[in-house]
Amino acid sequence: MGSAQDSAAPSGSAEVLAAERVLLSLRHERRELLLGVREARTLAGLAAEWLRRGVSPGDLRAALTRGLPKDGVRSALGFLAHRLVEKLPAPPAEQPEPVPPSPPPSPLALIACAGPGEEHMFRPNVPWATTCGPCHREEQRAYWEDMRARTEAAPEPLPWRERFAAEGAEVGTGPDVGG
Known part of the structure; x- marks a missing residue:
């Protein structure tokens, strides 16, 4: 899973650190999503992209833990990597430059x-x-x-x-x- 680390931002960025914390906290929601620190760091770059696209850490956690297979998860690393790639939201649309309001019309002359x-x-x-x-x-x-x-x-x-x-x-x- 070296490709996930390659697509990640620098390992010390705020999004990567927040994403790593989310990934490590998944075990508290579902025991079968237990990741080790090394595994969490491997996926942190993919999860950080979600945060860059405007998804909150709570929403990321919900997206990763909601709708798990009925048979359970065999590999937390593989399942989460697949879900992080396949369910990645679209990038936010760029907001157009705000148009300054036009000045009010001048009053008519006397x-x-x-x-x-x-x-x-x-x-x-x-x-x-x-x-x-x-x-x-x-x-x-x-x-x-x-x-x-x-x-x-x-x-x-x-x-x-x-x-x-x-x-x-x-x-x-x-x-x-x-x-």
């Missing part, structure tokens, strides 16, 4: 209000505004007051029968009564 009264300035909240809020509301009140006055002054519309008769008279024929 413009002269086109409303009635003394000349005054305002900052529009939309680019097409030409009057300030109070002047705009006054214009709207005047517009709707004018619309109400026109509606009240307009004659009542004719009932539909009279409109129908008037349309028929314009065409030149009266309503066809009889039959």
